[in-house]
Amino acid sequence: MLKVVRVLAASMLLLCSTSALALPSYARQTGEACIACHVSYPELTPYGRLFKLSGYTLGTTKLFPLAAMAQASVSHVGSTQGNDGAYPRQNDGVVEGGSLFVAGKLGDHVGMFSQWTFNALNQNSGTQDFSGHTAVDNNDWRLTDHIAKSDLDLIYGLTLNNNPTVQDVWNSSPAFSYPYQSSHLAGAWGIAPPATLIEGGLAQQTVGLSAYAFLNKAWYFEVGGYRLAKGATSLFKSGVDVSNRLDGTNPYWRFAYSHDWGEHSIEAGTFGLDARVHVDPTDPGSPTSHYRDTGLDAQYQYLSDPHVFTAQVSYIHERTDWDASLVGASVQNAGSGLNTFRLKGSYWYQRIYGLTLGYFSETGSADNLAYPVTGSPNTSGYIAELNYMIKPNWRVGLQYTGFLKYQGAVSNYDGNGRNARNNNITYLYTWVAF
Known part of the structure; x- marks a missing residue:
């Protein structure tokens, strides 16, 4: 264990020696400290939410x-x-990689968040070897306006x-929900917990355009659609292999109510996606399966000095109608359900100093073809994490x-005695932004 700590310490020194620690681009733009927008990156405060919506x-x-x-x-x-x-590479100190962001104000009504990531732990297909790989990551480009009157406060725009x-x-919806970082060993044996399509199944493969409005800092409305990123929008999937090819434009929605008072903030809402996905991701002419994901979420924050407490909860139900070509071959039944x-x-x-406790659960329909050993996707567990902020942008x-x-x-889930x-997984990491 001492060797492990020494290697990680060396990695940390390598990361922080690249330059003096400076505030990220948004902090430089606003003149605010990192904690004005973030509890701890990427969890947003009320000001951080207004900044993003604007x-x-x-x-x-x-x-x-x-x-x-960068991360190690x-x-x-x-x-x-x-x-x-x-x-x-388990028990080895590794530099996981890093990201470059083009992120900030481009004009009075136009701004962006554009992330490009170098993954130093990209596993070569069919081997246990890693090679570096650069690809597009999360992108969010916005056109917005703001109406502020005595009886009306409206932020509206396109994303x-x-x-x-x-x-x-x-931070109760999938893309920026907890855990914010996880080990490269998760699912390393090729067997990973199941997940609904909206939980990253379309990330960096699609392009979506939504119209949204935030009324009186309370009511949020958003409707839009997603389709395969191609042609003029192929930039949004640059360097990423398509694993779920959408057919046409697929509707997305998000509605929420929030309220801030004093040191407290709450939110409750719903979100969802109705998607048709080709059976063969390489063939746009192949038949499709139909996914309907519906989520409920809530968040509470208590932001004070010196104490901060935040909590998020979410539930997603996915109903899938499988194409007939898959029934009897990959799945047992014509339809199935999955809940997270x-x-x-x-x-x-x-x-x-931070302490986080989390619980996760996946339950779903029995299927002896999709899960040949147990016939069940049911997975549950917990996460405990300790954090120390060396600086506001170094964790x-x-x-x-x-x-x-x-x-x-609980035991022998793969038929080979694995419990x-x-x-x-124990995961010791450092993260720094500059």
Whole structure:
């Protein structure tokens, strides 16, 4: 363990030696400290939500609205069962990679968040080797306006983005929900917990355009649609292989109510996506399956000095009607359901010391073809994380993910004697933005 700590410390020094730590581009633009917008990146405060809904246009235009971040870590999985090669680089200090952001105000009504990521732990297909790979990451480009009168406060605009819910301003919807970082060993054996389509299944493969409005800092409305990023919009999937090819334009919606008073803030809402996905992602002429994802979410924040407490909860139900070609081959039934539940609470003292506890659960329809050993997708577990902010834009975290059940079983879920707890992961990381 001492060796692990030393390697991580060396990685941290490498990251911080690149330049003196400066505020990210939005902080430079507004003149505000990082904590004005973030509890801890990427969780937003009320001011941070208004900044994002205003199209990242508050403050003054900068000639080069650039920022960057980098990460390094050490990971350890509960048990390799003697197959160390299936869990590459575990117990090793690794520089995971980093991102470059073009992020800030481009004009009085136009702003953007554009992330490009270098993944140093991109696993080569069919091997246990890694190679560096650069690809587009989350993007959110906005055109906005603001009407402010004695009896009316209305922020409205358009968002062009490449990941359903990435444009959302509450951290209870999938794109920016907890955990904000996770180990590269998660699902390393090729068996991962199930997830609904809206939980990243279309990220960096699609382009979506939505119209939204935020009325009197209380009511939020958004409707739009997503389609495959191609042609003039192929930039939004640059460097990413398409795993879920959308057919046509697929509707997305988001409605929420929020209220801020004193040091408190609450939100409750719903979001969803109705999508048709081609059976063969390489063939736009192949038949489609129909996904209907509907989510409910809520958030509470208590922001004071020195104590901060935040909590988020979400529930997503997905109903899928499978194309007939898949029934009897990949899935057992013509239709199936999948439900995900997430609960997370965080406490911060002086915005420096943090403790987060989370719970996750996936439940769904029995299927002996999709899950041949157990016949069930049911997975549950917990996450515990300790954080220390060396500086407002430099974090160190120790995260532990424990599985109570994995794909329908506590023990022998894969038929080869592997138990759910064998997938428990300890993850020690550092993150810095500049």
